[in-house]
Amino acid sequence: MAKITAGIGxxxxxxxxxxxDLGNTHEPYWQPVFKGFEKSRQWQKENNPDVIFMVYNDHxxxxxxxxxxxxxxxxxxxxxxxDEGFGPRxxxxxxxxxxxxxHIAQSLILxxxxxxxxxxxxxxxxxxxxxxxxxxxIPQDGEWPALVIPLCVNVVQYPAxxxxxxxxxxxxxxxxxxxxxxxLNVHIYGTGGMSHQLQYKRAGLxxxxxxxxxxxRLTSDPEGLAQMPHVEYLREAGSEGVEMVMWHVMRGALNDxxxxxxxxxHVPASNTAVGHIIFENHA
Amino acid sequence: xxxxYEDIPGTFVFDADRSREGYHLNQFCISLRLQKNxxxxxADEEAYLDGFPMTADQRDAVLKRDWNRLLELGGNIYYxxxxxxNDGINFQNLAGLMTGxxxxxxxxxxxxxxxxxxxxxxxxEWGEE
Numbered sequence: 044m045a046k047i048t049a050g051i052g053x054x055x056x057x058x059x060x061x062x063x064d065l066g067n068t069h070e071p072y073w074q075p076v077f078k079g080f081e082k083s084r085q086w087q088k089e090n091n092p093d094v095i096f097m098v099y100n101d102h103x104x105x106x107x108x109x110x111x112x113x114x115x116x117x118x119x120x121x122x123x124x125x126d127e128g129f130g131p132r133x134x135x136x137x138x139x140x141x142x143x144x145x146h147i148a149q150s151l152i153l154x155x156x157x158x159x160x161x162x163x164x165x166x167x168x169x170x171x172x173x174x175x176x177x178x179x180x181i182p183q184d185g186e187w188p189a190l191v192i193p194l195c196v197n198v199v200q201y202p203a204x205x206x207x208x209x210x211x212x213x214x215x216x217x218x219x220x221x222x223x224x225x226x227l228n229v230h231i232y233g234t235g236g237m238s239h240q241l242q243y244k245r246a247g248l249x250x251x252x253x254x255x256x257x258x259x260r261l262t263s264d265p266e267g268l269a270q271m272p273h274v275e276y277l278r279e280a281g282s283e284g285v286e287m288v289m290w291h292v293m294r295g296a297l298n299d300x301x302x303x304x305x306x307x308x309h310v311p312a313s314n315t316a317v318g319h320i321i322f323e324n325h326a
Numbered sequence: 327x328x329x330x331y332e333d334i335p336g337t338f339v340f341d342a343d344r345s346r347e348g349y350h351l352n353q354f355c356i357s358l359r360l361q362k363n364x365x366x367x368x369a370d371e372e373a374y375l376d377g378f379p380m381t382a383d384q385r386d387a388v389l390k391r392d393w394n395r396l397l398e399l400g401g402n403i404y405y406x407x408x409x410x411x412n413d414g415i416n417f418q419n420l421a422g423l424m425t426g427x428x429x430x431x432x433x434x435x436x437x438x439x440x441x442x443x444x445x446x447x448x449x450x451e452w453g454e455e
Contacts, residue, residue, distance in 0.1 A: 103402070128358060128364075129411055200345050201341040238440075243397050279443060282340075310439055311436040314440075
């Protein structure tokens with residue numbers, strides 16, 4: 044049977060991808076960011092999964108305003124990196140475990156999570172930047188070292204799904220994955236955040252105290268943390284900070300008791316506080 | 327529906343009302359994701375905009391690259407950033423323009439830890455209603 048052995052929380056700041064794509068990671072501005080992922084890359088090498096279940100959001104790239112699914116599961120064979128206005132990122136095509144994705148789709152719907160099924164979809168920096176920070180540079184004609192099942196969450200148009208809904212979806216995803224009849228090692232990612240506001244006159248907001256409390260409670264009080272109302276994210280972590288609801292999906296898919304093996308927090312990357320955490324899930 | 331987020335200063339929450347108002351503006355912006363559309367827009371901005379039934383105010387804000395006005399008229403930052411990308415402006419420099427700080431001062435603020443939360447939670451703290 045497939046098993047979820049780890050959960051990873053990770054920011055997906057587009058400028059981090061640009062820094063890697065342009066070879067600027069040695070610059071003093073970027074050095075502290077990539078130093079924070081050194082241990083993660085080592086850990087990733089030692090624990091590389093067969094499949095990554097990637098909870099991420101699209102930034103008005105694959106989805107325009109004509110169709111806004113709250114939860115959309117990628118069931119296509121592969122996903123091309125999208126042109127977000129500057130040309131596509133020079134990273135490999137993302138390949139799915141298509142059979143497992145279809146199984147998860149069926150299982151979730153019968154478990155009363157009515158997700159949207161995507162049989163064609165491009166993926167933007169929200170999905171590829173977490174892969175890049177965890178795996179390092181992979182040539183465009185190479186392959187990502189794991190298959191990836193994308194779950195795209197609407198966090199652009201208010202309201203995003205509640206933290207509680209996301210947390211419970213994580214539990215349903217675990218039931219789906221662990222009823223898949225193949226011995227596979229699976230990691231689940233919650234991406235986005237941490238505090239940031241990209242728009243209007245309050246742009247640049249950072250709330251380190253709040254971010255660090257979020258990481259603490261994600262470890263020790265995930266159920267309580269999942270009850271946080273949207274207005275608190277919007278006010279305290281910035282209008283775009285609300286994407287942190289996606290971290291609850293990841294946490295919900297893990298045991299209550301987990302081992303935190305790595306944590307990293309840094310301000311800034313572009314407009315954003317970078318947060319990262321790795322949890323090992325024990326059988 | 328009660329909007330408990332309307333008292334946050336300097337912020338637009340992109341809810342259903344804003345989404346309705348900004349629909350054609352945002353669809354125009356996202357069209358610039360593709361190179362062939364960027365080429366057509368660059369060749370003749372007015373003619374390209376004729377394909378999108380946005381309001382005269384929205385159209386004017388696009389042509390003037392009035393980034394804050396675009397948000398006031400129902401634009402969302404992930405859409406308007408596509409127009410900025412077309413102009414070679416990244417997220418951080420766009421934020422520098424929207425805050426009125428300018429690119430250099432904004433970047434300096436971010437390097438020094440960003441805009442603090444103290445004094446920036448409520449409109450009343452900004453002397454706004």
